[in-house]
Amino acid sequence: MLRVYLDQNKWIDLARAASGHPAGGRFSDALALARAGVASGTVSFPLDMYRYWETSKRGNDRSRNEVVDVMRELSQQHTMALPFGILDHEIDQALRSRFGRPAAPRQQQVFGIGMRHITEGRMSWPTFDLRALPDGGASLPNGVWTELGRVVAESIEEDLLRAGPATFRSVGFEHTASDHAQRFVDFENTVARTIVQNGLRGDGIELIIRATDLTDIRPAVVEALERIGLTYEQFVRISSIPELMVFMDDLPTRYVTNVMRSAKHRQKQQKWEPNDFIDILALPVAAVYCDIVVTEKQWAHRLRQGKVNQRYSTVLLNDTADLVQVLVNASMT
Structure with missing residues (x-):
């Protein structure tokens, strides 16, 4: 199955095509081929947590639901899956290649069904309860009971995807109150100042980007090292700086993360923005584990510069209309 990841603006392109919006006309062929691929079971368009998040921020109910209709x-x-469990698997694999252990690296199923897969079962809701029926549901055939449960679960999944800002406010959550994106921008601006103050270029930028990222994922590395009987201090002591940098590059999703970060830090005329936070979180998993990624022009360019497409055999596109030729080519192989 060909897995295609669309960032938020690309979903909007297809939603415009589906709703007959004038700006969607040039994407109608891409939508038609996407629908055909999904219907035949040969193409999958998986969603991640960040598609739920970005969609839920759209205050206009009509436009949000048009996007949700196409997403569904x-x-x-x-x-x-979220990046965190995937990172645990990648760290275990990297450690095993160096030390021959752990013997059984933690596994992570990247693709699955619904929000419960994204949250690895941490999100749950009541199962369909037939005890309210007069006979406790005894008169219902097992197949009907199962189908009712499936319909209820699917309805909850749909409600989660359609929920907008008003729904979140009603349960005490305000999107604008989240400061994670701004904290990310503040951190990257600190890194940028360090680069300038120390006159870093080329390999120097690559070094500081990977060093700060190793600090960021240190808790996950510590946990993985404990599983093979090493402390973080021992790991750092027996590893040269080049070896630590190679270790970081051996973690596929972090390799992509740092390609994106270092590329933007080299382009000083483009400032870090809160929207970059979601891209840095979302694109690495997609770029490594999906077959096709359709994202904005700057990131597609930077990922190609970092040879991400070659390293992970990923097709990188920045124009949703270009899906037409890619899907046609895929159908002929």
Whole structure:
């Protein structure tokens, strides 16, 4: 199955095509081929947590639901795991290649169904309860009971995807109150000042980017090292700086993260923005584990510069209309 990841603006392109919006006309062929691929079971358009998050911020109910309609149709509730469990697997694999252990690296199923897959079962809701029926549901055939449960679960999944700012406010959450994106920008601006103050270029920028990232993922590395009987201090002591940098590059999603970060830090005329936070979180998993990624022009360019497409055999596109030729080519292989 060909897995295609669309960032938020690309979903909007297809939603405009589906709703007959004038700006969607040039994407109608891409939508038609996407629908055909999904119907045949040969193409999957998985959603991640960040598609739920970005969609939920749209205050206009009509436009949000137009996007959700296309998301539900093409994704068929296929979803992608969060980066954290994937990172645990990647760290275990990297340690095993160096030390021969752990013997059984932690596994992570990247693709699955629904929000419960995204949250690894941490999100749950009541199962369909037939005890309210007069006979406790005894008169219902097992197949009907199962189907009712499936319909209820699917309805909850749909409600989660359609929820907008008003729904979140009603349960005490305000999107604008989240400061994670701004804290990310503040951190990257601190890194940028360090680069300038120390006159870093080329390999120097690569070094500081990977060093700060190793600090960021240190808790996950510490936990993984404990599983093979090493402390973080021992790991750092027996590893040269080049070896630590290679270790970071051996973690596929962090390799992509740092390609994106270092590329932006080299382009000083482009300032860090809060929207970059979601891109830095979302794109690495997609770029490593999906077959096709359609994202904005700056990131597609930077990922190609970092040879991410070659390293992970990923097709990188920045124009949703270009899906037409890619899907046609895929159908002929």
